[in-house]
Amino acid sequence: MSDDGYRAGAVDLLGILAYGALTAFERLAEDAQIAPTLTDKVQLATVAARQIGHFTSVSDQLAGMDVEVMAAMEPFHAPFDAFHGYTKPKDWYEGLVKAYVGDGFAADFYREVAAFVDADTRNLVHEVLAAEDLHAFIVAQVRQGTQNDPKLAGRLSLWGRRLVGEALSQAQRVAADRDALTSLLTGTVDRPGMDLAAISRMFSRLVANHTKRMAELGLQS
Amino acid sequence: MSDDGYRAGAVDLLGILAYGALTAFERLAEDAQIAPTLTDKVQLATVAARQIGHFTSVSDQLAGMDVEVMAAMEPFHAPFDAFHGYTKPKDWYEGLVKAYVGDGFAADFYREVAAFVDADTRNLVHEVLAAEDLHAFIVAQVRQGTQNDPKLAGRLSLWGRRLVGEALSQAQRVAADRDALTSLLTGTVDRPGMDLAAISRMFSRLVANHTKRMAELGLQS
Numbered sequence: 001m002s003d004d005g006y007r008a009g010a011v012d013l014l015g016i017l018a019y020g021a022l023t024a025f026e027r028l029a030e031d032a033q034i035a036p037t038l039t040d041k042v043q044l045a046t047v048a049a050r051q052i053g054h055f056t057s058v059s060d061q062l063a064g065m066d067v068e069v070m071a072a073m074e075p076f077h078a079p080f081d082a083f084h085g086y087t088k089p090k091d092w093y094e095g096l097v098k099a100y101v102g103d104g105f106a107a108d109f110y111r112e113v114a115a116f117v118d119a120d121t122r123n124l125v126h127e128v129l130a131a132e133d134l135h136a137f138i139v140a141q142v143r144q145g146t147q148n149d150p151k152l153a154g155r156l157s158l159w160g161r162r163l164v165g166e167a168l169s170q171a172q173r174v175a176a177d178r179d180a181l182t183s184l185l186t187g188t189v190d191r192p193g194m195d196l197a198a199i200s201r202m203f204s205r206l207v208a209n210h211t212k213r214m215a216e217l218g219l220q221s
Numbered sequence: 222m223s224d225d226g227y228r229a230g231a232v233d234l235l236g237i238l239a240y241g242a243l244t245a246f247e248r249l250a251e252d253a254q255i256a257p258t259l260t261d262k263v264q265l266a267t268v269a270a271r272q273i274g275h276f277t278s279v280s281d282q283l284a285g286m287d288v289e290v291m292a293a294m295e296p297f298h299a300p301f302d303a304f305h306g307y308t309k310p311k312d313w314y315e316g317l318v319k320a321y322v323g324d325g326f327a328a329d330f331y332r333e334v335a336a337f338v339d340a341d342t343r344n345l346v347h348e349v350l351a352a353e354d355l356h357a358f359i360v361a362q363v364r365q366g367t368q369n370d371p372k373l374a375g376r377l378s379l380w381g382r383r384l385v386g387e388a389l390s391q392a393q394r395v396a397a398d399r400d401a402l403t404s405l406l407t408g409t410v411d412r413p414g415m416d417l418a419a420i421s422r423m424f425s426r427l428v429a430n431h432t433k434r435m436a437e438l439g440l441q442s
Binding site for chain 2: 022025026029030032033038039041042045046048049050051052053055056070073
């Protein structure tokens with residue numbers, strides 16, 4: 001950690017992960033409240049609880065770098081709170097699609113950034129992002145829901161488009177505000193990174209993965 | 222587990238614990254939403270997440286007894302939901318006092334019942350009830366709050382009385398409806414239990430502990 005710029009970028013990545021886990025906890029706990037059955041509630045509550053485990057892991061990693069998790073998260077309150085403020089699910093299905101599409105998009109982005117950090121931090125990022133066992137549950141629920149109510153598919157397709165639009169606009173805001181994080185991607189003289197063409201390919205990958213996820217849900221993107 | 226009556230009582234105790242943990246998760250997650258600071262939010266979210274760990278432990282124990290956790294919890298939906306329905310906290314402090322006083326009362330009651338079950342189940346009950354590290358946090362918050370606003374102490378004292386009143390009335394409902402659970406306490410010909418005098422002493426202990434908890438919060442009971 002001799003490179004201050006590198007260190008600041010890694011702290012930013014961990015700060016995003018920590019705040020992301022905390023807001024995911026809140027959102028999943030809210031979704032659990034409106035779960036149609038107690039079994040569904042337990043599913044969501046279990047995944048919500050796991051977010052706090054992730055938060056604690058990231059917080060410990062930051063502590064090892066002498067950084068307070070509260071301070072590391074602070075720059076990311078505004079973009080996350082704006083994203084969640086603009087994308088409040090109106091029902092159970094919108095909540096599920098948001099968990100699938102929004103978290104999937106964010107996870108892809110974190111993995112892209114993690115390619116440029118040290119092995120320790122990268123392993124932590126992958127560990128935090130590995131727990132995706134809600135996916136089969138969400139796919140089954142959404143497919144069932146749209147089968148029973150054909151109009152729902154159209155509404156959820158629009159919803160998916162809005163989610164990815166908001167996610168992209170908040171990601172751009174973060175990129176514009178946080179030089180340290182951006183320079184993790186672009187690199188420095190001493191540290192290789194992505195050129196503009198590579199960054200544009202990265203965004204293509206993010207959008208392609210989003211399209212794939214919508215298709216898994218049986219929705220148009 | 223040769224004694225069917227005993228087994229049914231133990232399943233009831235575990236069913237109560239499981240549903241209690243699940244509703245505690247929901248309530249703490251709701252309290253976390255209105256936490257005045259992000260640090261407070263993390264505190265509550267962490268304890269909420271731990272409830273799901275408890276739920277999973279109890280659920281595993283029931284599975285080992287060939288009992289589905291959903292079935293074991295079913296008889297206790299009504300009393301828990303009624304308790305929570307009648308005691309909705311109106312603000313942050315009422316939520317904290319409810320977590321302290323309500324969970325404390327419930328924990329005492331579970332421990333009393335656990336004295337009459339097998340060592341395995343008893344250890345699980347004690348393990349689930351051991352994590353009380355929110356207590357110092359709640360005591361500090363409530364004492365600070367009532368210091369800043371003397372009227373708050375009066376309101377919270379009344380609130381504590383209402384909580385224990387509702388808890389007692391729901392506990393009586395459970396006792397009346399669930400013979401297996403009650404007979405854990407009272408015993409059978411082959412299995413020693415409490416006589417009426419001992420049960421009345423148990424209720425005295427529950428009320429005495431409640432009074433002690435209110436005093437710790439700096440509130441009258």
